[in-house]
Amino acid sequence: MTRDIFQMIGSLDSDGVQRVVDRLEYRGRDEAFVTMREEYLSRLEIVPEARILDLGCGTGVVARALATRDTFHQPIVGVDFSEDLVAAATRFATEEGIDERVEFRVGDASALEDSDTTFDIVILHTVVSHVPDPVAVISEASRVVRPGGAVAIFDGDYASLSLATGEHEGDSEMVQAILSAVVANPYVMRQVPSILQEVGLDLEGFMANVLAEAGEVAFFLNLAESYVSMAIRAQLMPEDKAREWLNLYRRSVLSKSSFGSCNYYTYLTRRVG
Numbered sequence: 389m390t391r392d393i394f395q396m397i398g399s400l401d402s403d404g405v406q407r408v409v410d411r412l413e414y415r416g417r418d419e420a421f422v423t424m425r426e427e428y429l430s431r432l433e434i435v436p437e438a439r440i441l442d443l444g445c446g447t448g449v450v451a452r453a454l455a456t457r458d459t460f461h462q463p464i465v466g467v468d469f470s471e472d473l474v475a476a477a478t479r480f481a482t483e484e485g486i487d488e489r490v491e492f493r494v495g496d497a498s499a500l501e502d503s504d505t506t507f508d509i510v511i512l513h514t515v516v517s518h519v520p521d522p523v524a525v526i527s528e529a530s531r532v533v534r535p536g537g538a539v540a541i542f543d544g545d546y547a548s549l550s551l552a553t554g555e556h557e558g559d560s561e562m563v564q565a566i567l568s569a570v571v572a573n574p575y576v577m578r579q580v581p582s583i584l585q586e587v588g589l590d591l592e593g594f595m596a597n598v599l600a601e602a603g604e605v606a607f608f609l610n611l612a613e614s615y616v617s618m619a620i621r622a623q624l625m626p627e628d629k630a631r632e633w634l635n636l637y638r639r640s641v642l643s644k645s646s647f648g649s650c651n652y653y654t655y656l657t658r659r660v661g
């Protein structure tokens with residue numbers, strides 16, 4: 389069975405939803421994460437009339453970042469499965485005074501209501517690792533982008549995730565538990581080249597980043613605290629064991645002996661035609 393916390397947001401209580409929102413927003417502000425995002429966004433040719441879709445937009449981190457640019461005119465469309473996250477995205481955009489520049493709506497990334505060739509650019513930012521059928525989602529991205537348009541796929545290669553307290557066995561058990569609760573497709577970023585061939589997208593650029601912290605980790609402590617709590621709430625992880633490991637990780641951070649790392653990849657693709 390595919391398990392992924394991002395498929396279960398509708399069944400979380402308000403505290404659970406808030407945790408998801410907080411995690412996405414934390415990540416959206418994290419310096420290393422912002423650098424990776426800006427690096428690939430800067431390689432997209434965004435012409436003034438560009439129509440852009442942020443597919444699986446969550447709280448709208450990417451759409452909101454793009455909406456602050458005045459180099460193109462059309463509102464950016466953000467689509468997400470979760471009503472709660474679409475509501476949060478809309479609220480944040482209003483608070484930031486960019487609500488005229490974005491249109492957030494609920495929708496299924498594997499069955500979009502948009503006509504063929506509606507967009508010039510489609511962005512999938514940490515989405516394909518969390519959906520039940522990544523081929524269907526990338527295929528939809530390919531369908532709704534115009535021939536010659538761009539599809540950018542950025543995600544974690546979560547099979548490379550490492551969280552280390554120094555207790556190797558417990559660490560790798562907990563990483564496996566987190567992955568099986570939170571990431572439906574931990575290997576998908578290694579499969580993208582073959583998926584592109586299936587769905588009519590040409591690979592034009594590939595970027596590889598490693599996000600790693602040693603000693604006093606912050607990004608990975610937030611990841612562990614967020615995902616372990618969400619997984620416990622959703623009863624996807626035995627609580628006692630998970631809390632015990634989390635306390636060990638927190639102590640390793642305090643003693644500056646912790647470690648965390650994950651590879652992130654971007655595929656810059658173009659629709660054939």
Ligand SMILES: C[S@@+](CC[C@H](N)C(=O)[O-])C[C@H]1O[C@@H](n2cnc3c(N)ncnc32)[C@H](O)[C@@H]1O
Nearest residue numbers: 394412444445446449468469470496497513514
């Ligand atoms: C890890 S979050 C990424 C959110 C946002 N792109 C970001 O990076 O902040 C994964 C998102 O995919 C959304 N999602 C999962 N399955 C989906 C589907 N079938 N259609 C649309 N969105 C989906 C979830 O609701 C969640 O917002």
